[in-house]
Amino acid sequence: MKPIFKTDLEGIRRQKAALTKAIERNRSDKWILRLWSRYIKARDMYRCLCCDSAERIQAHHIIRKTLYPGCAFDIGNGVTLCHECHGRVHAEFNRRPDLTLPLGAEQGDDQDEWAFLFGLLRDDAVLRGLDEDEFYYLGDHMLKFSVRCQGYEDFYDGVMRGEMSRIKFAHEIWRTMPQIWYTNLISELVSLNM
Numbered sequence: 001m002k003p004i005f006k007t008d009l010e011g012i013r014r015q016k017a018a019l020t021k022a023i024e025r026n027r028s029d030k031w032i033l034r035l036w037s038r039y040i041k042a043r044d045m046y047r048c049l050c051c052d053s054a055e056r057i058q059a060h061h062i063i064r065k066t067l068y069p070g071c072a073f074d075i076g077n078g079v080t081l082c083h084e085c086h087g088r089v090h091a092e093f094n095r096r097p098d099l100t101l102p103l104g105a106e107q108g109d110d111q112d113e114w115a116f117l118f119g120l121l122r123d124d125a126v127l128r129g130l131d132e133d134e135f136y137y138l139g140d141h142m143l144k145f146s147v148r149c150q151g152y153e154d155f156y157d158g159v160m161r162g163e164m165s166r167i168k169f170a171h172e173i174w175r176t177m178p179q180i181w182y183t184n185l186i187s188e189l190v191s192l193n194m
Contacts, residue, residue, distance in 0.1 A: 007045065007128050012135065015039040016075065023073055036073055043135055044080035049120040056083035062117045062170075068145055076138035076167050079117050089113065111150075115175035122167050132165035142166075146173045 019035040037059035047054045060081045065072035081089065125132045143166065147156050150173050158164040164172070 007130065008042075012039070012043050015042045016135075019073070019075070029072070032073055036075070036078060039075060040078035041080050043075070044124065047080065048082035048085050049079055049124055050081055050085040053082040053084075057081070058083065058086050060086055060089060060117075062114055063142075068142075070139070070141045070145070074138050074142050076121065076136040076170065077142065079121055111174045115171055118167060118171040118174060122165075122171050125167065132167045136165070136167040138166040138170055143169060146170065150174070150176065152176065
């Protein structure tokens with residue numbers, strides 16, 4: 001049996017409006033991040049989406065803002081985690097990444113972790129009947145960043161045609177092995193057979 005959630009849609013929308021207004025008025029990043037964090041926690045009903053705890057919750061950027069600063073305020077790039085679950089996410093790596101290295105080279109940007117967290121958001125949206133693009137929006141810049149890393153232009157095209165929500169896109173694109181991996185594998189197999 002599915003749990004029954006009483007979602008305060010108007011309260012969440014007020015939090016989102018305050019965040020949007022601060023961004024439009026070019027308020028300080030510190031203030032905008034505070035409003036972003038408040039929105040993420042309100043949307044997720046002040047509970048960890050990983051373990052359902054309401055103790056010591058924190059808003060977590062799925063794709064870290066030091067890796068891709070353009071996603072710092074995207075509401076689809078945040079998930080509420082308790083202190084313990086948040087600590088597990090950062091256990092391997094919790095510093096500024098070396099952007100000259102390939103994605104994931106320092107064990108801190110894990111596409112499986114991203115897929116898992118985006119999947120938690122999508123599952124929660126479906127369970128609670130929330131509009132995925134209204135409450136978990138990812139900007140076009142974020143979608144294009146994902147395509148640059150992973151390939152799969154057809155996923156992006158599906159979003160543009162309205163066939164897939166943006167949060168489903170994020171889950172699907174990061175849970176899939178990058179297209180370049182397949183290209184490299186095929187090239188390697190061909191070279192071995194020659």
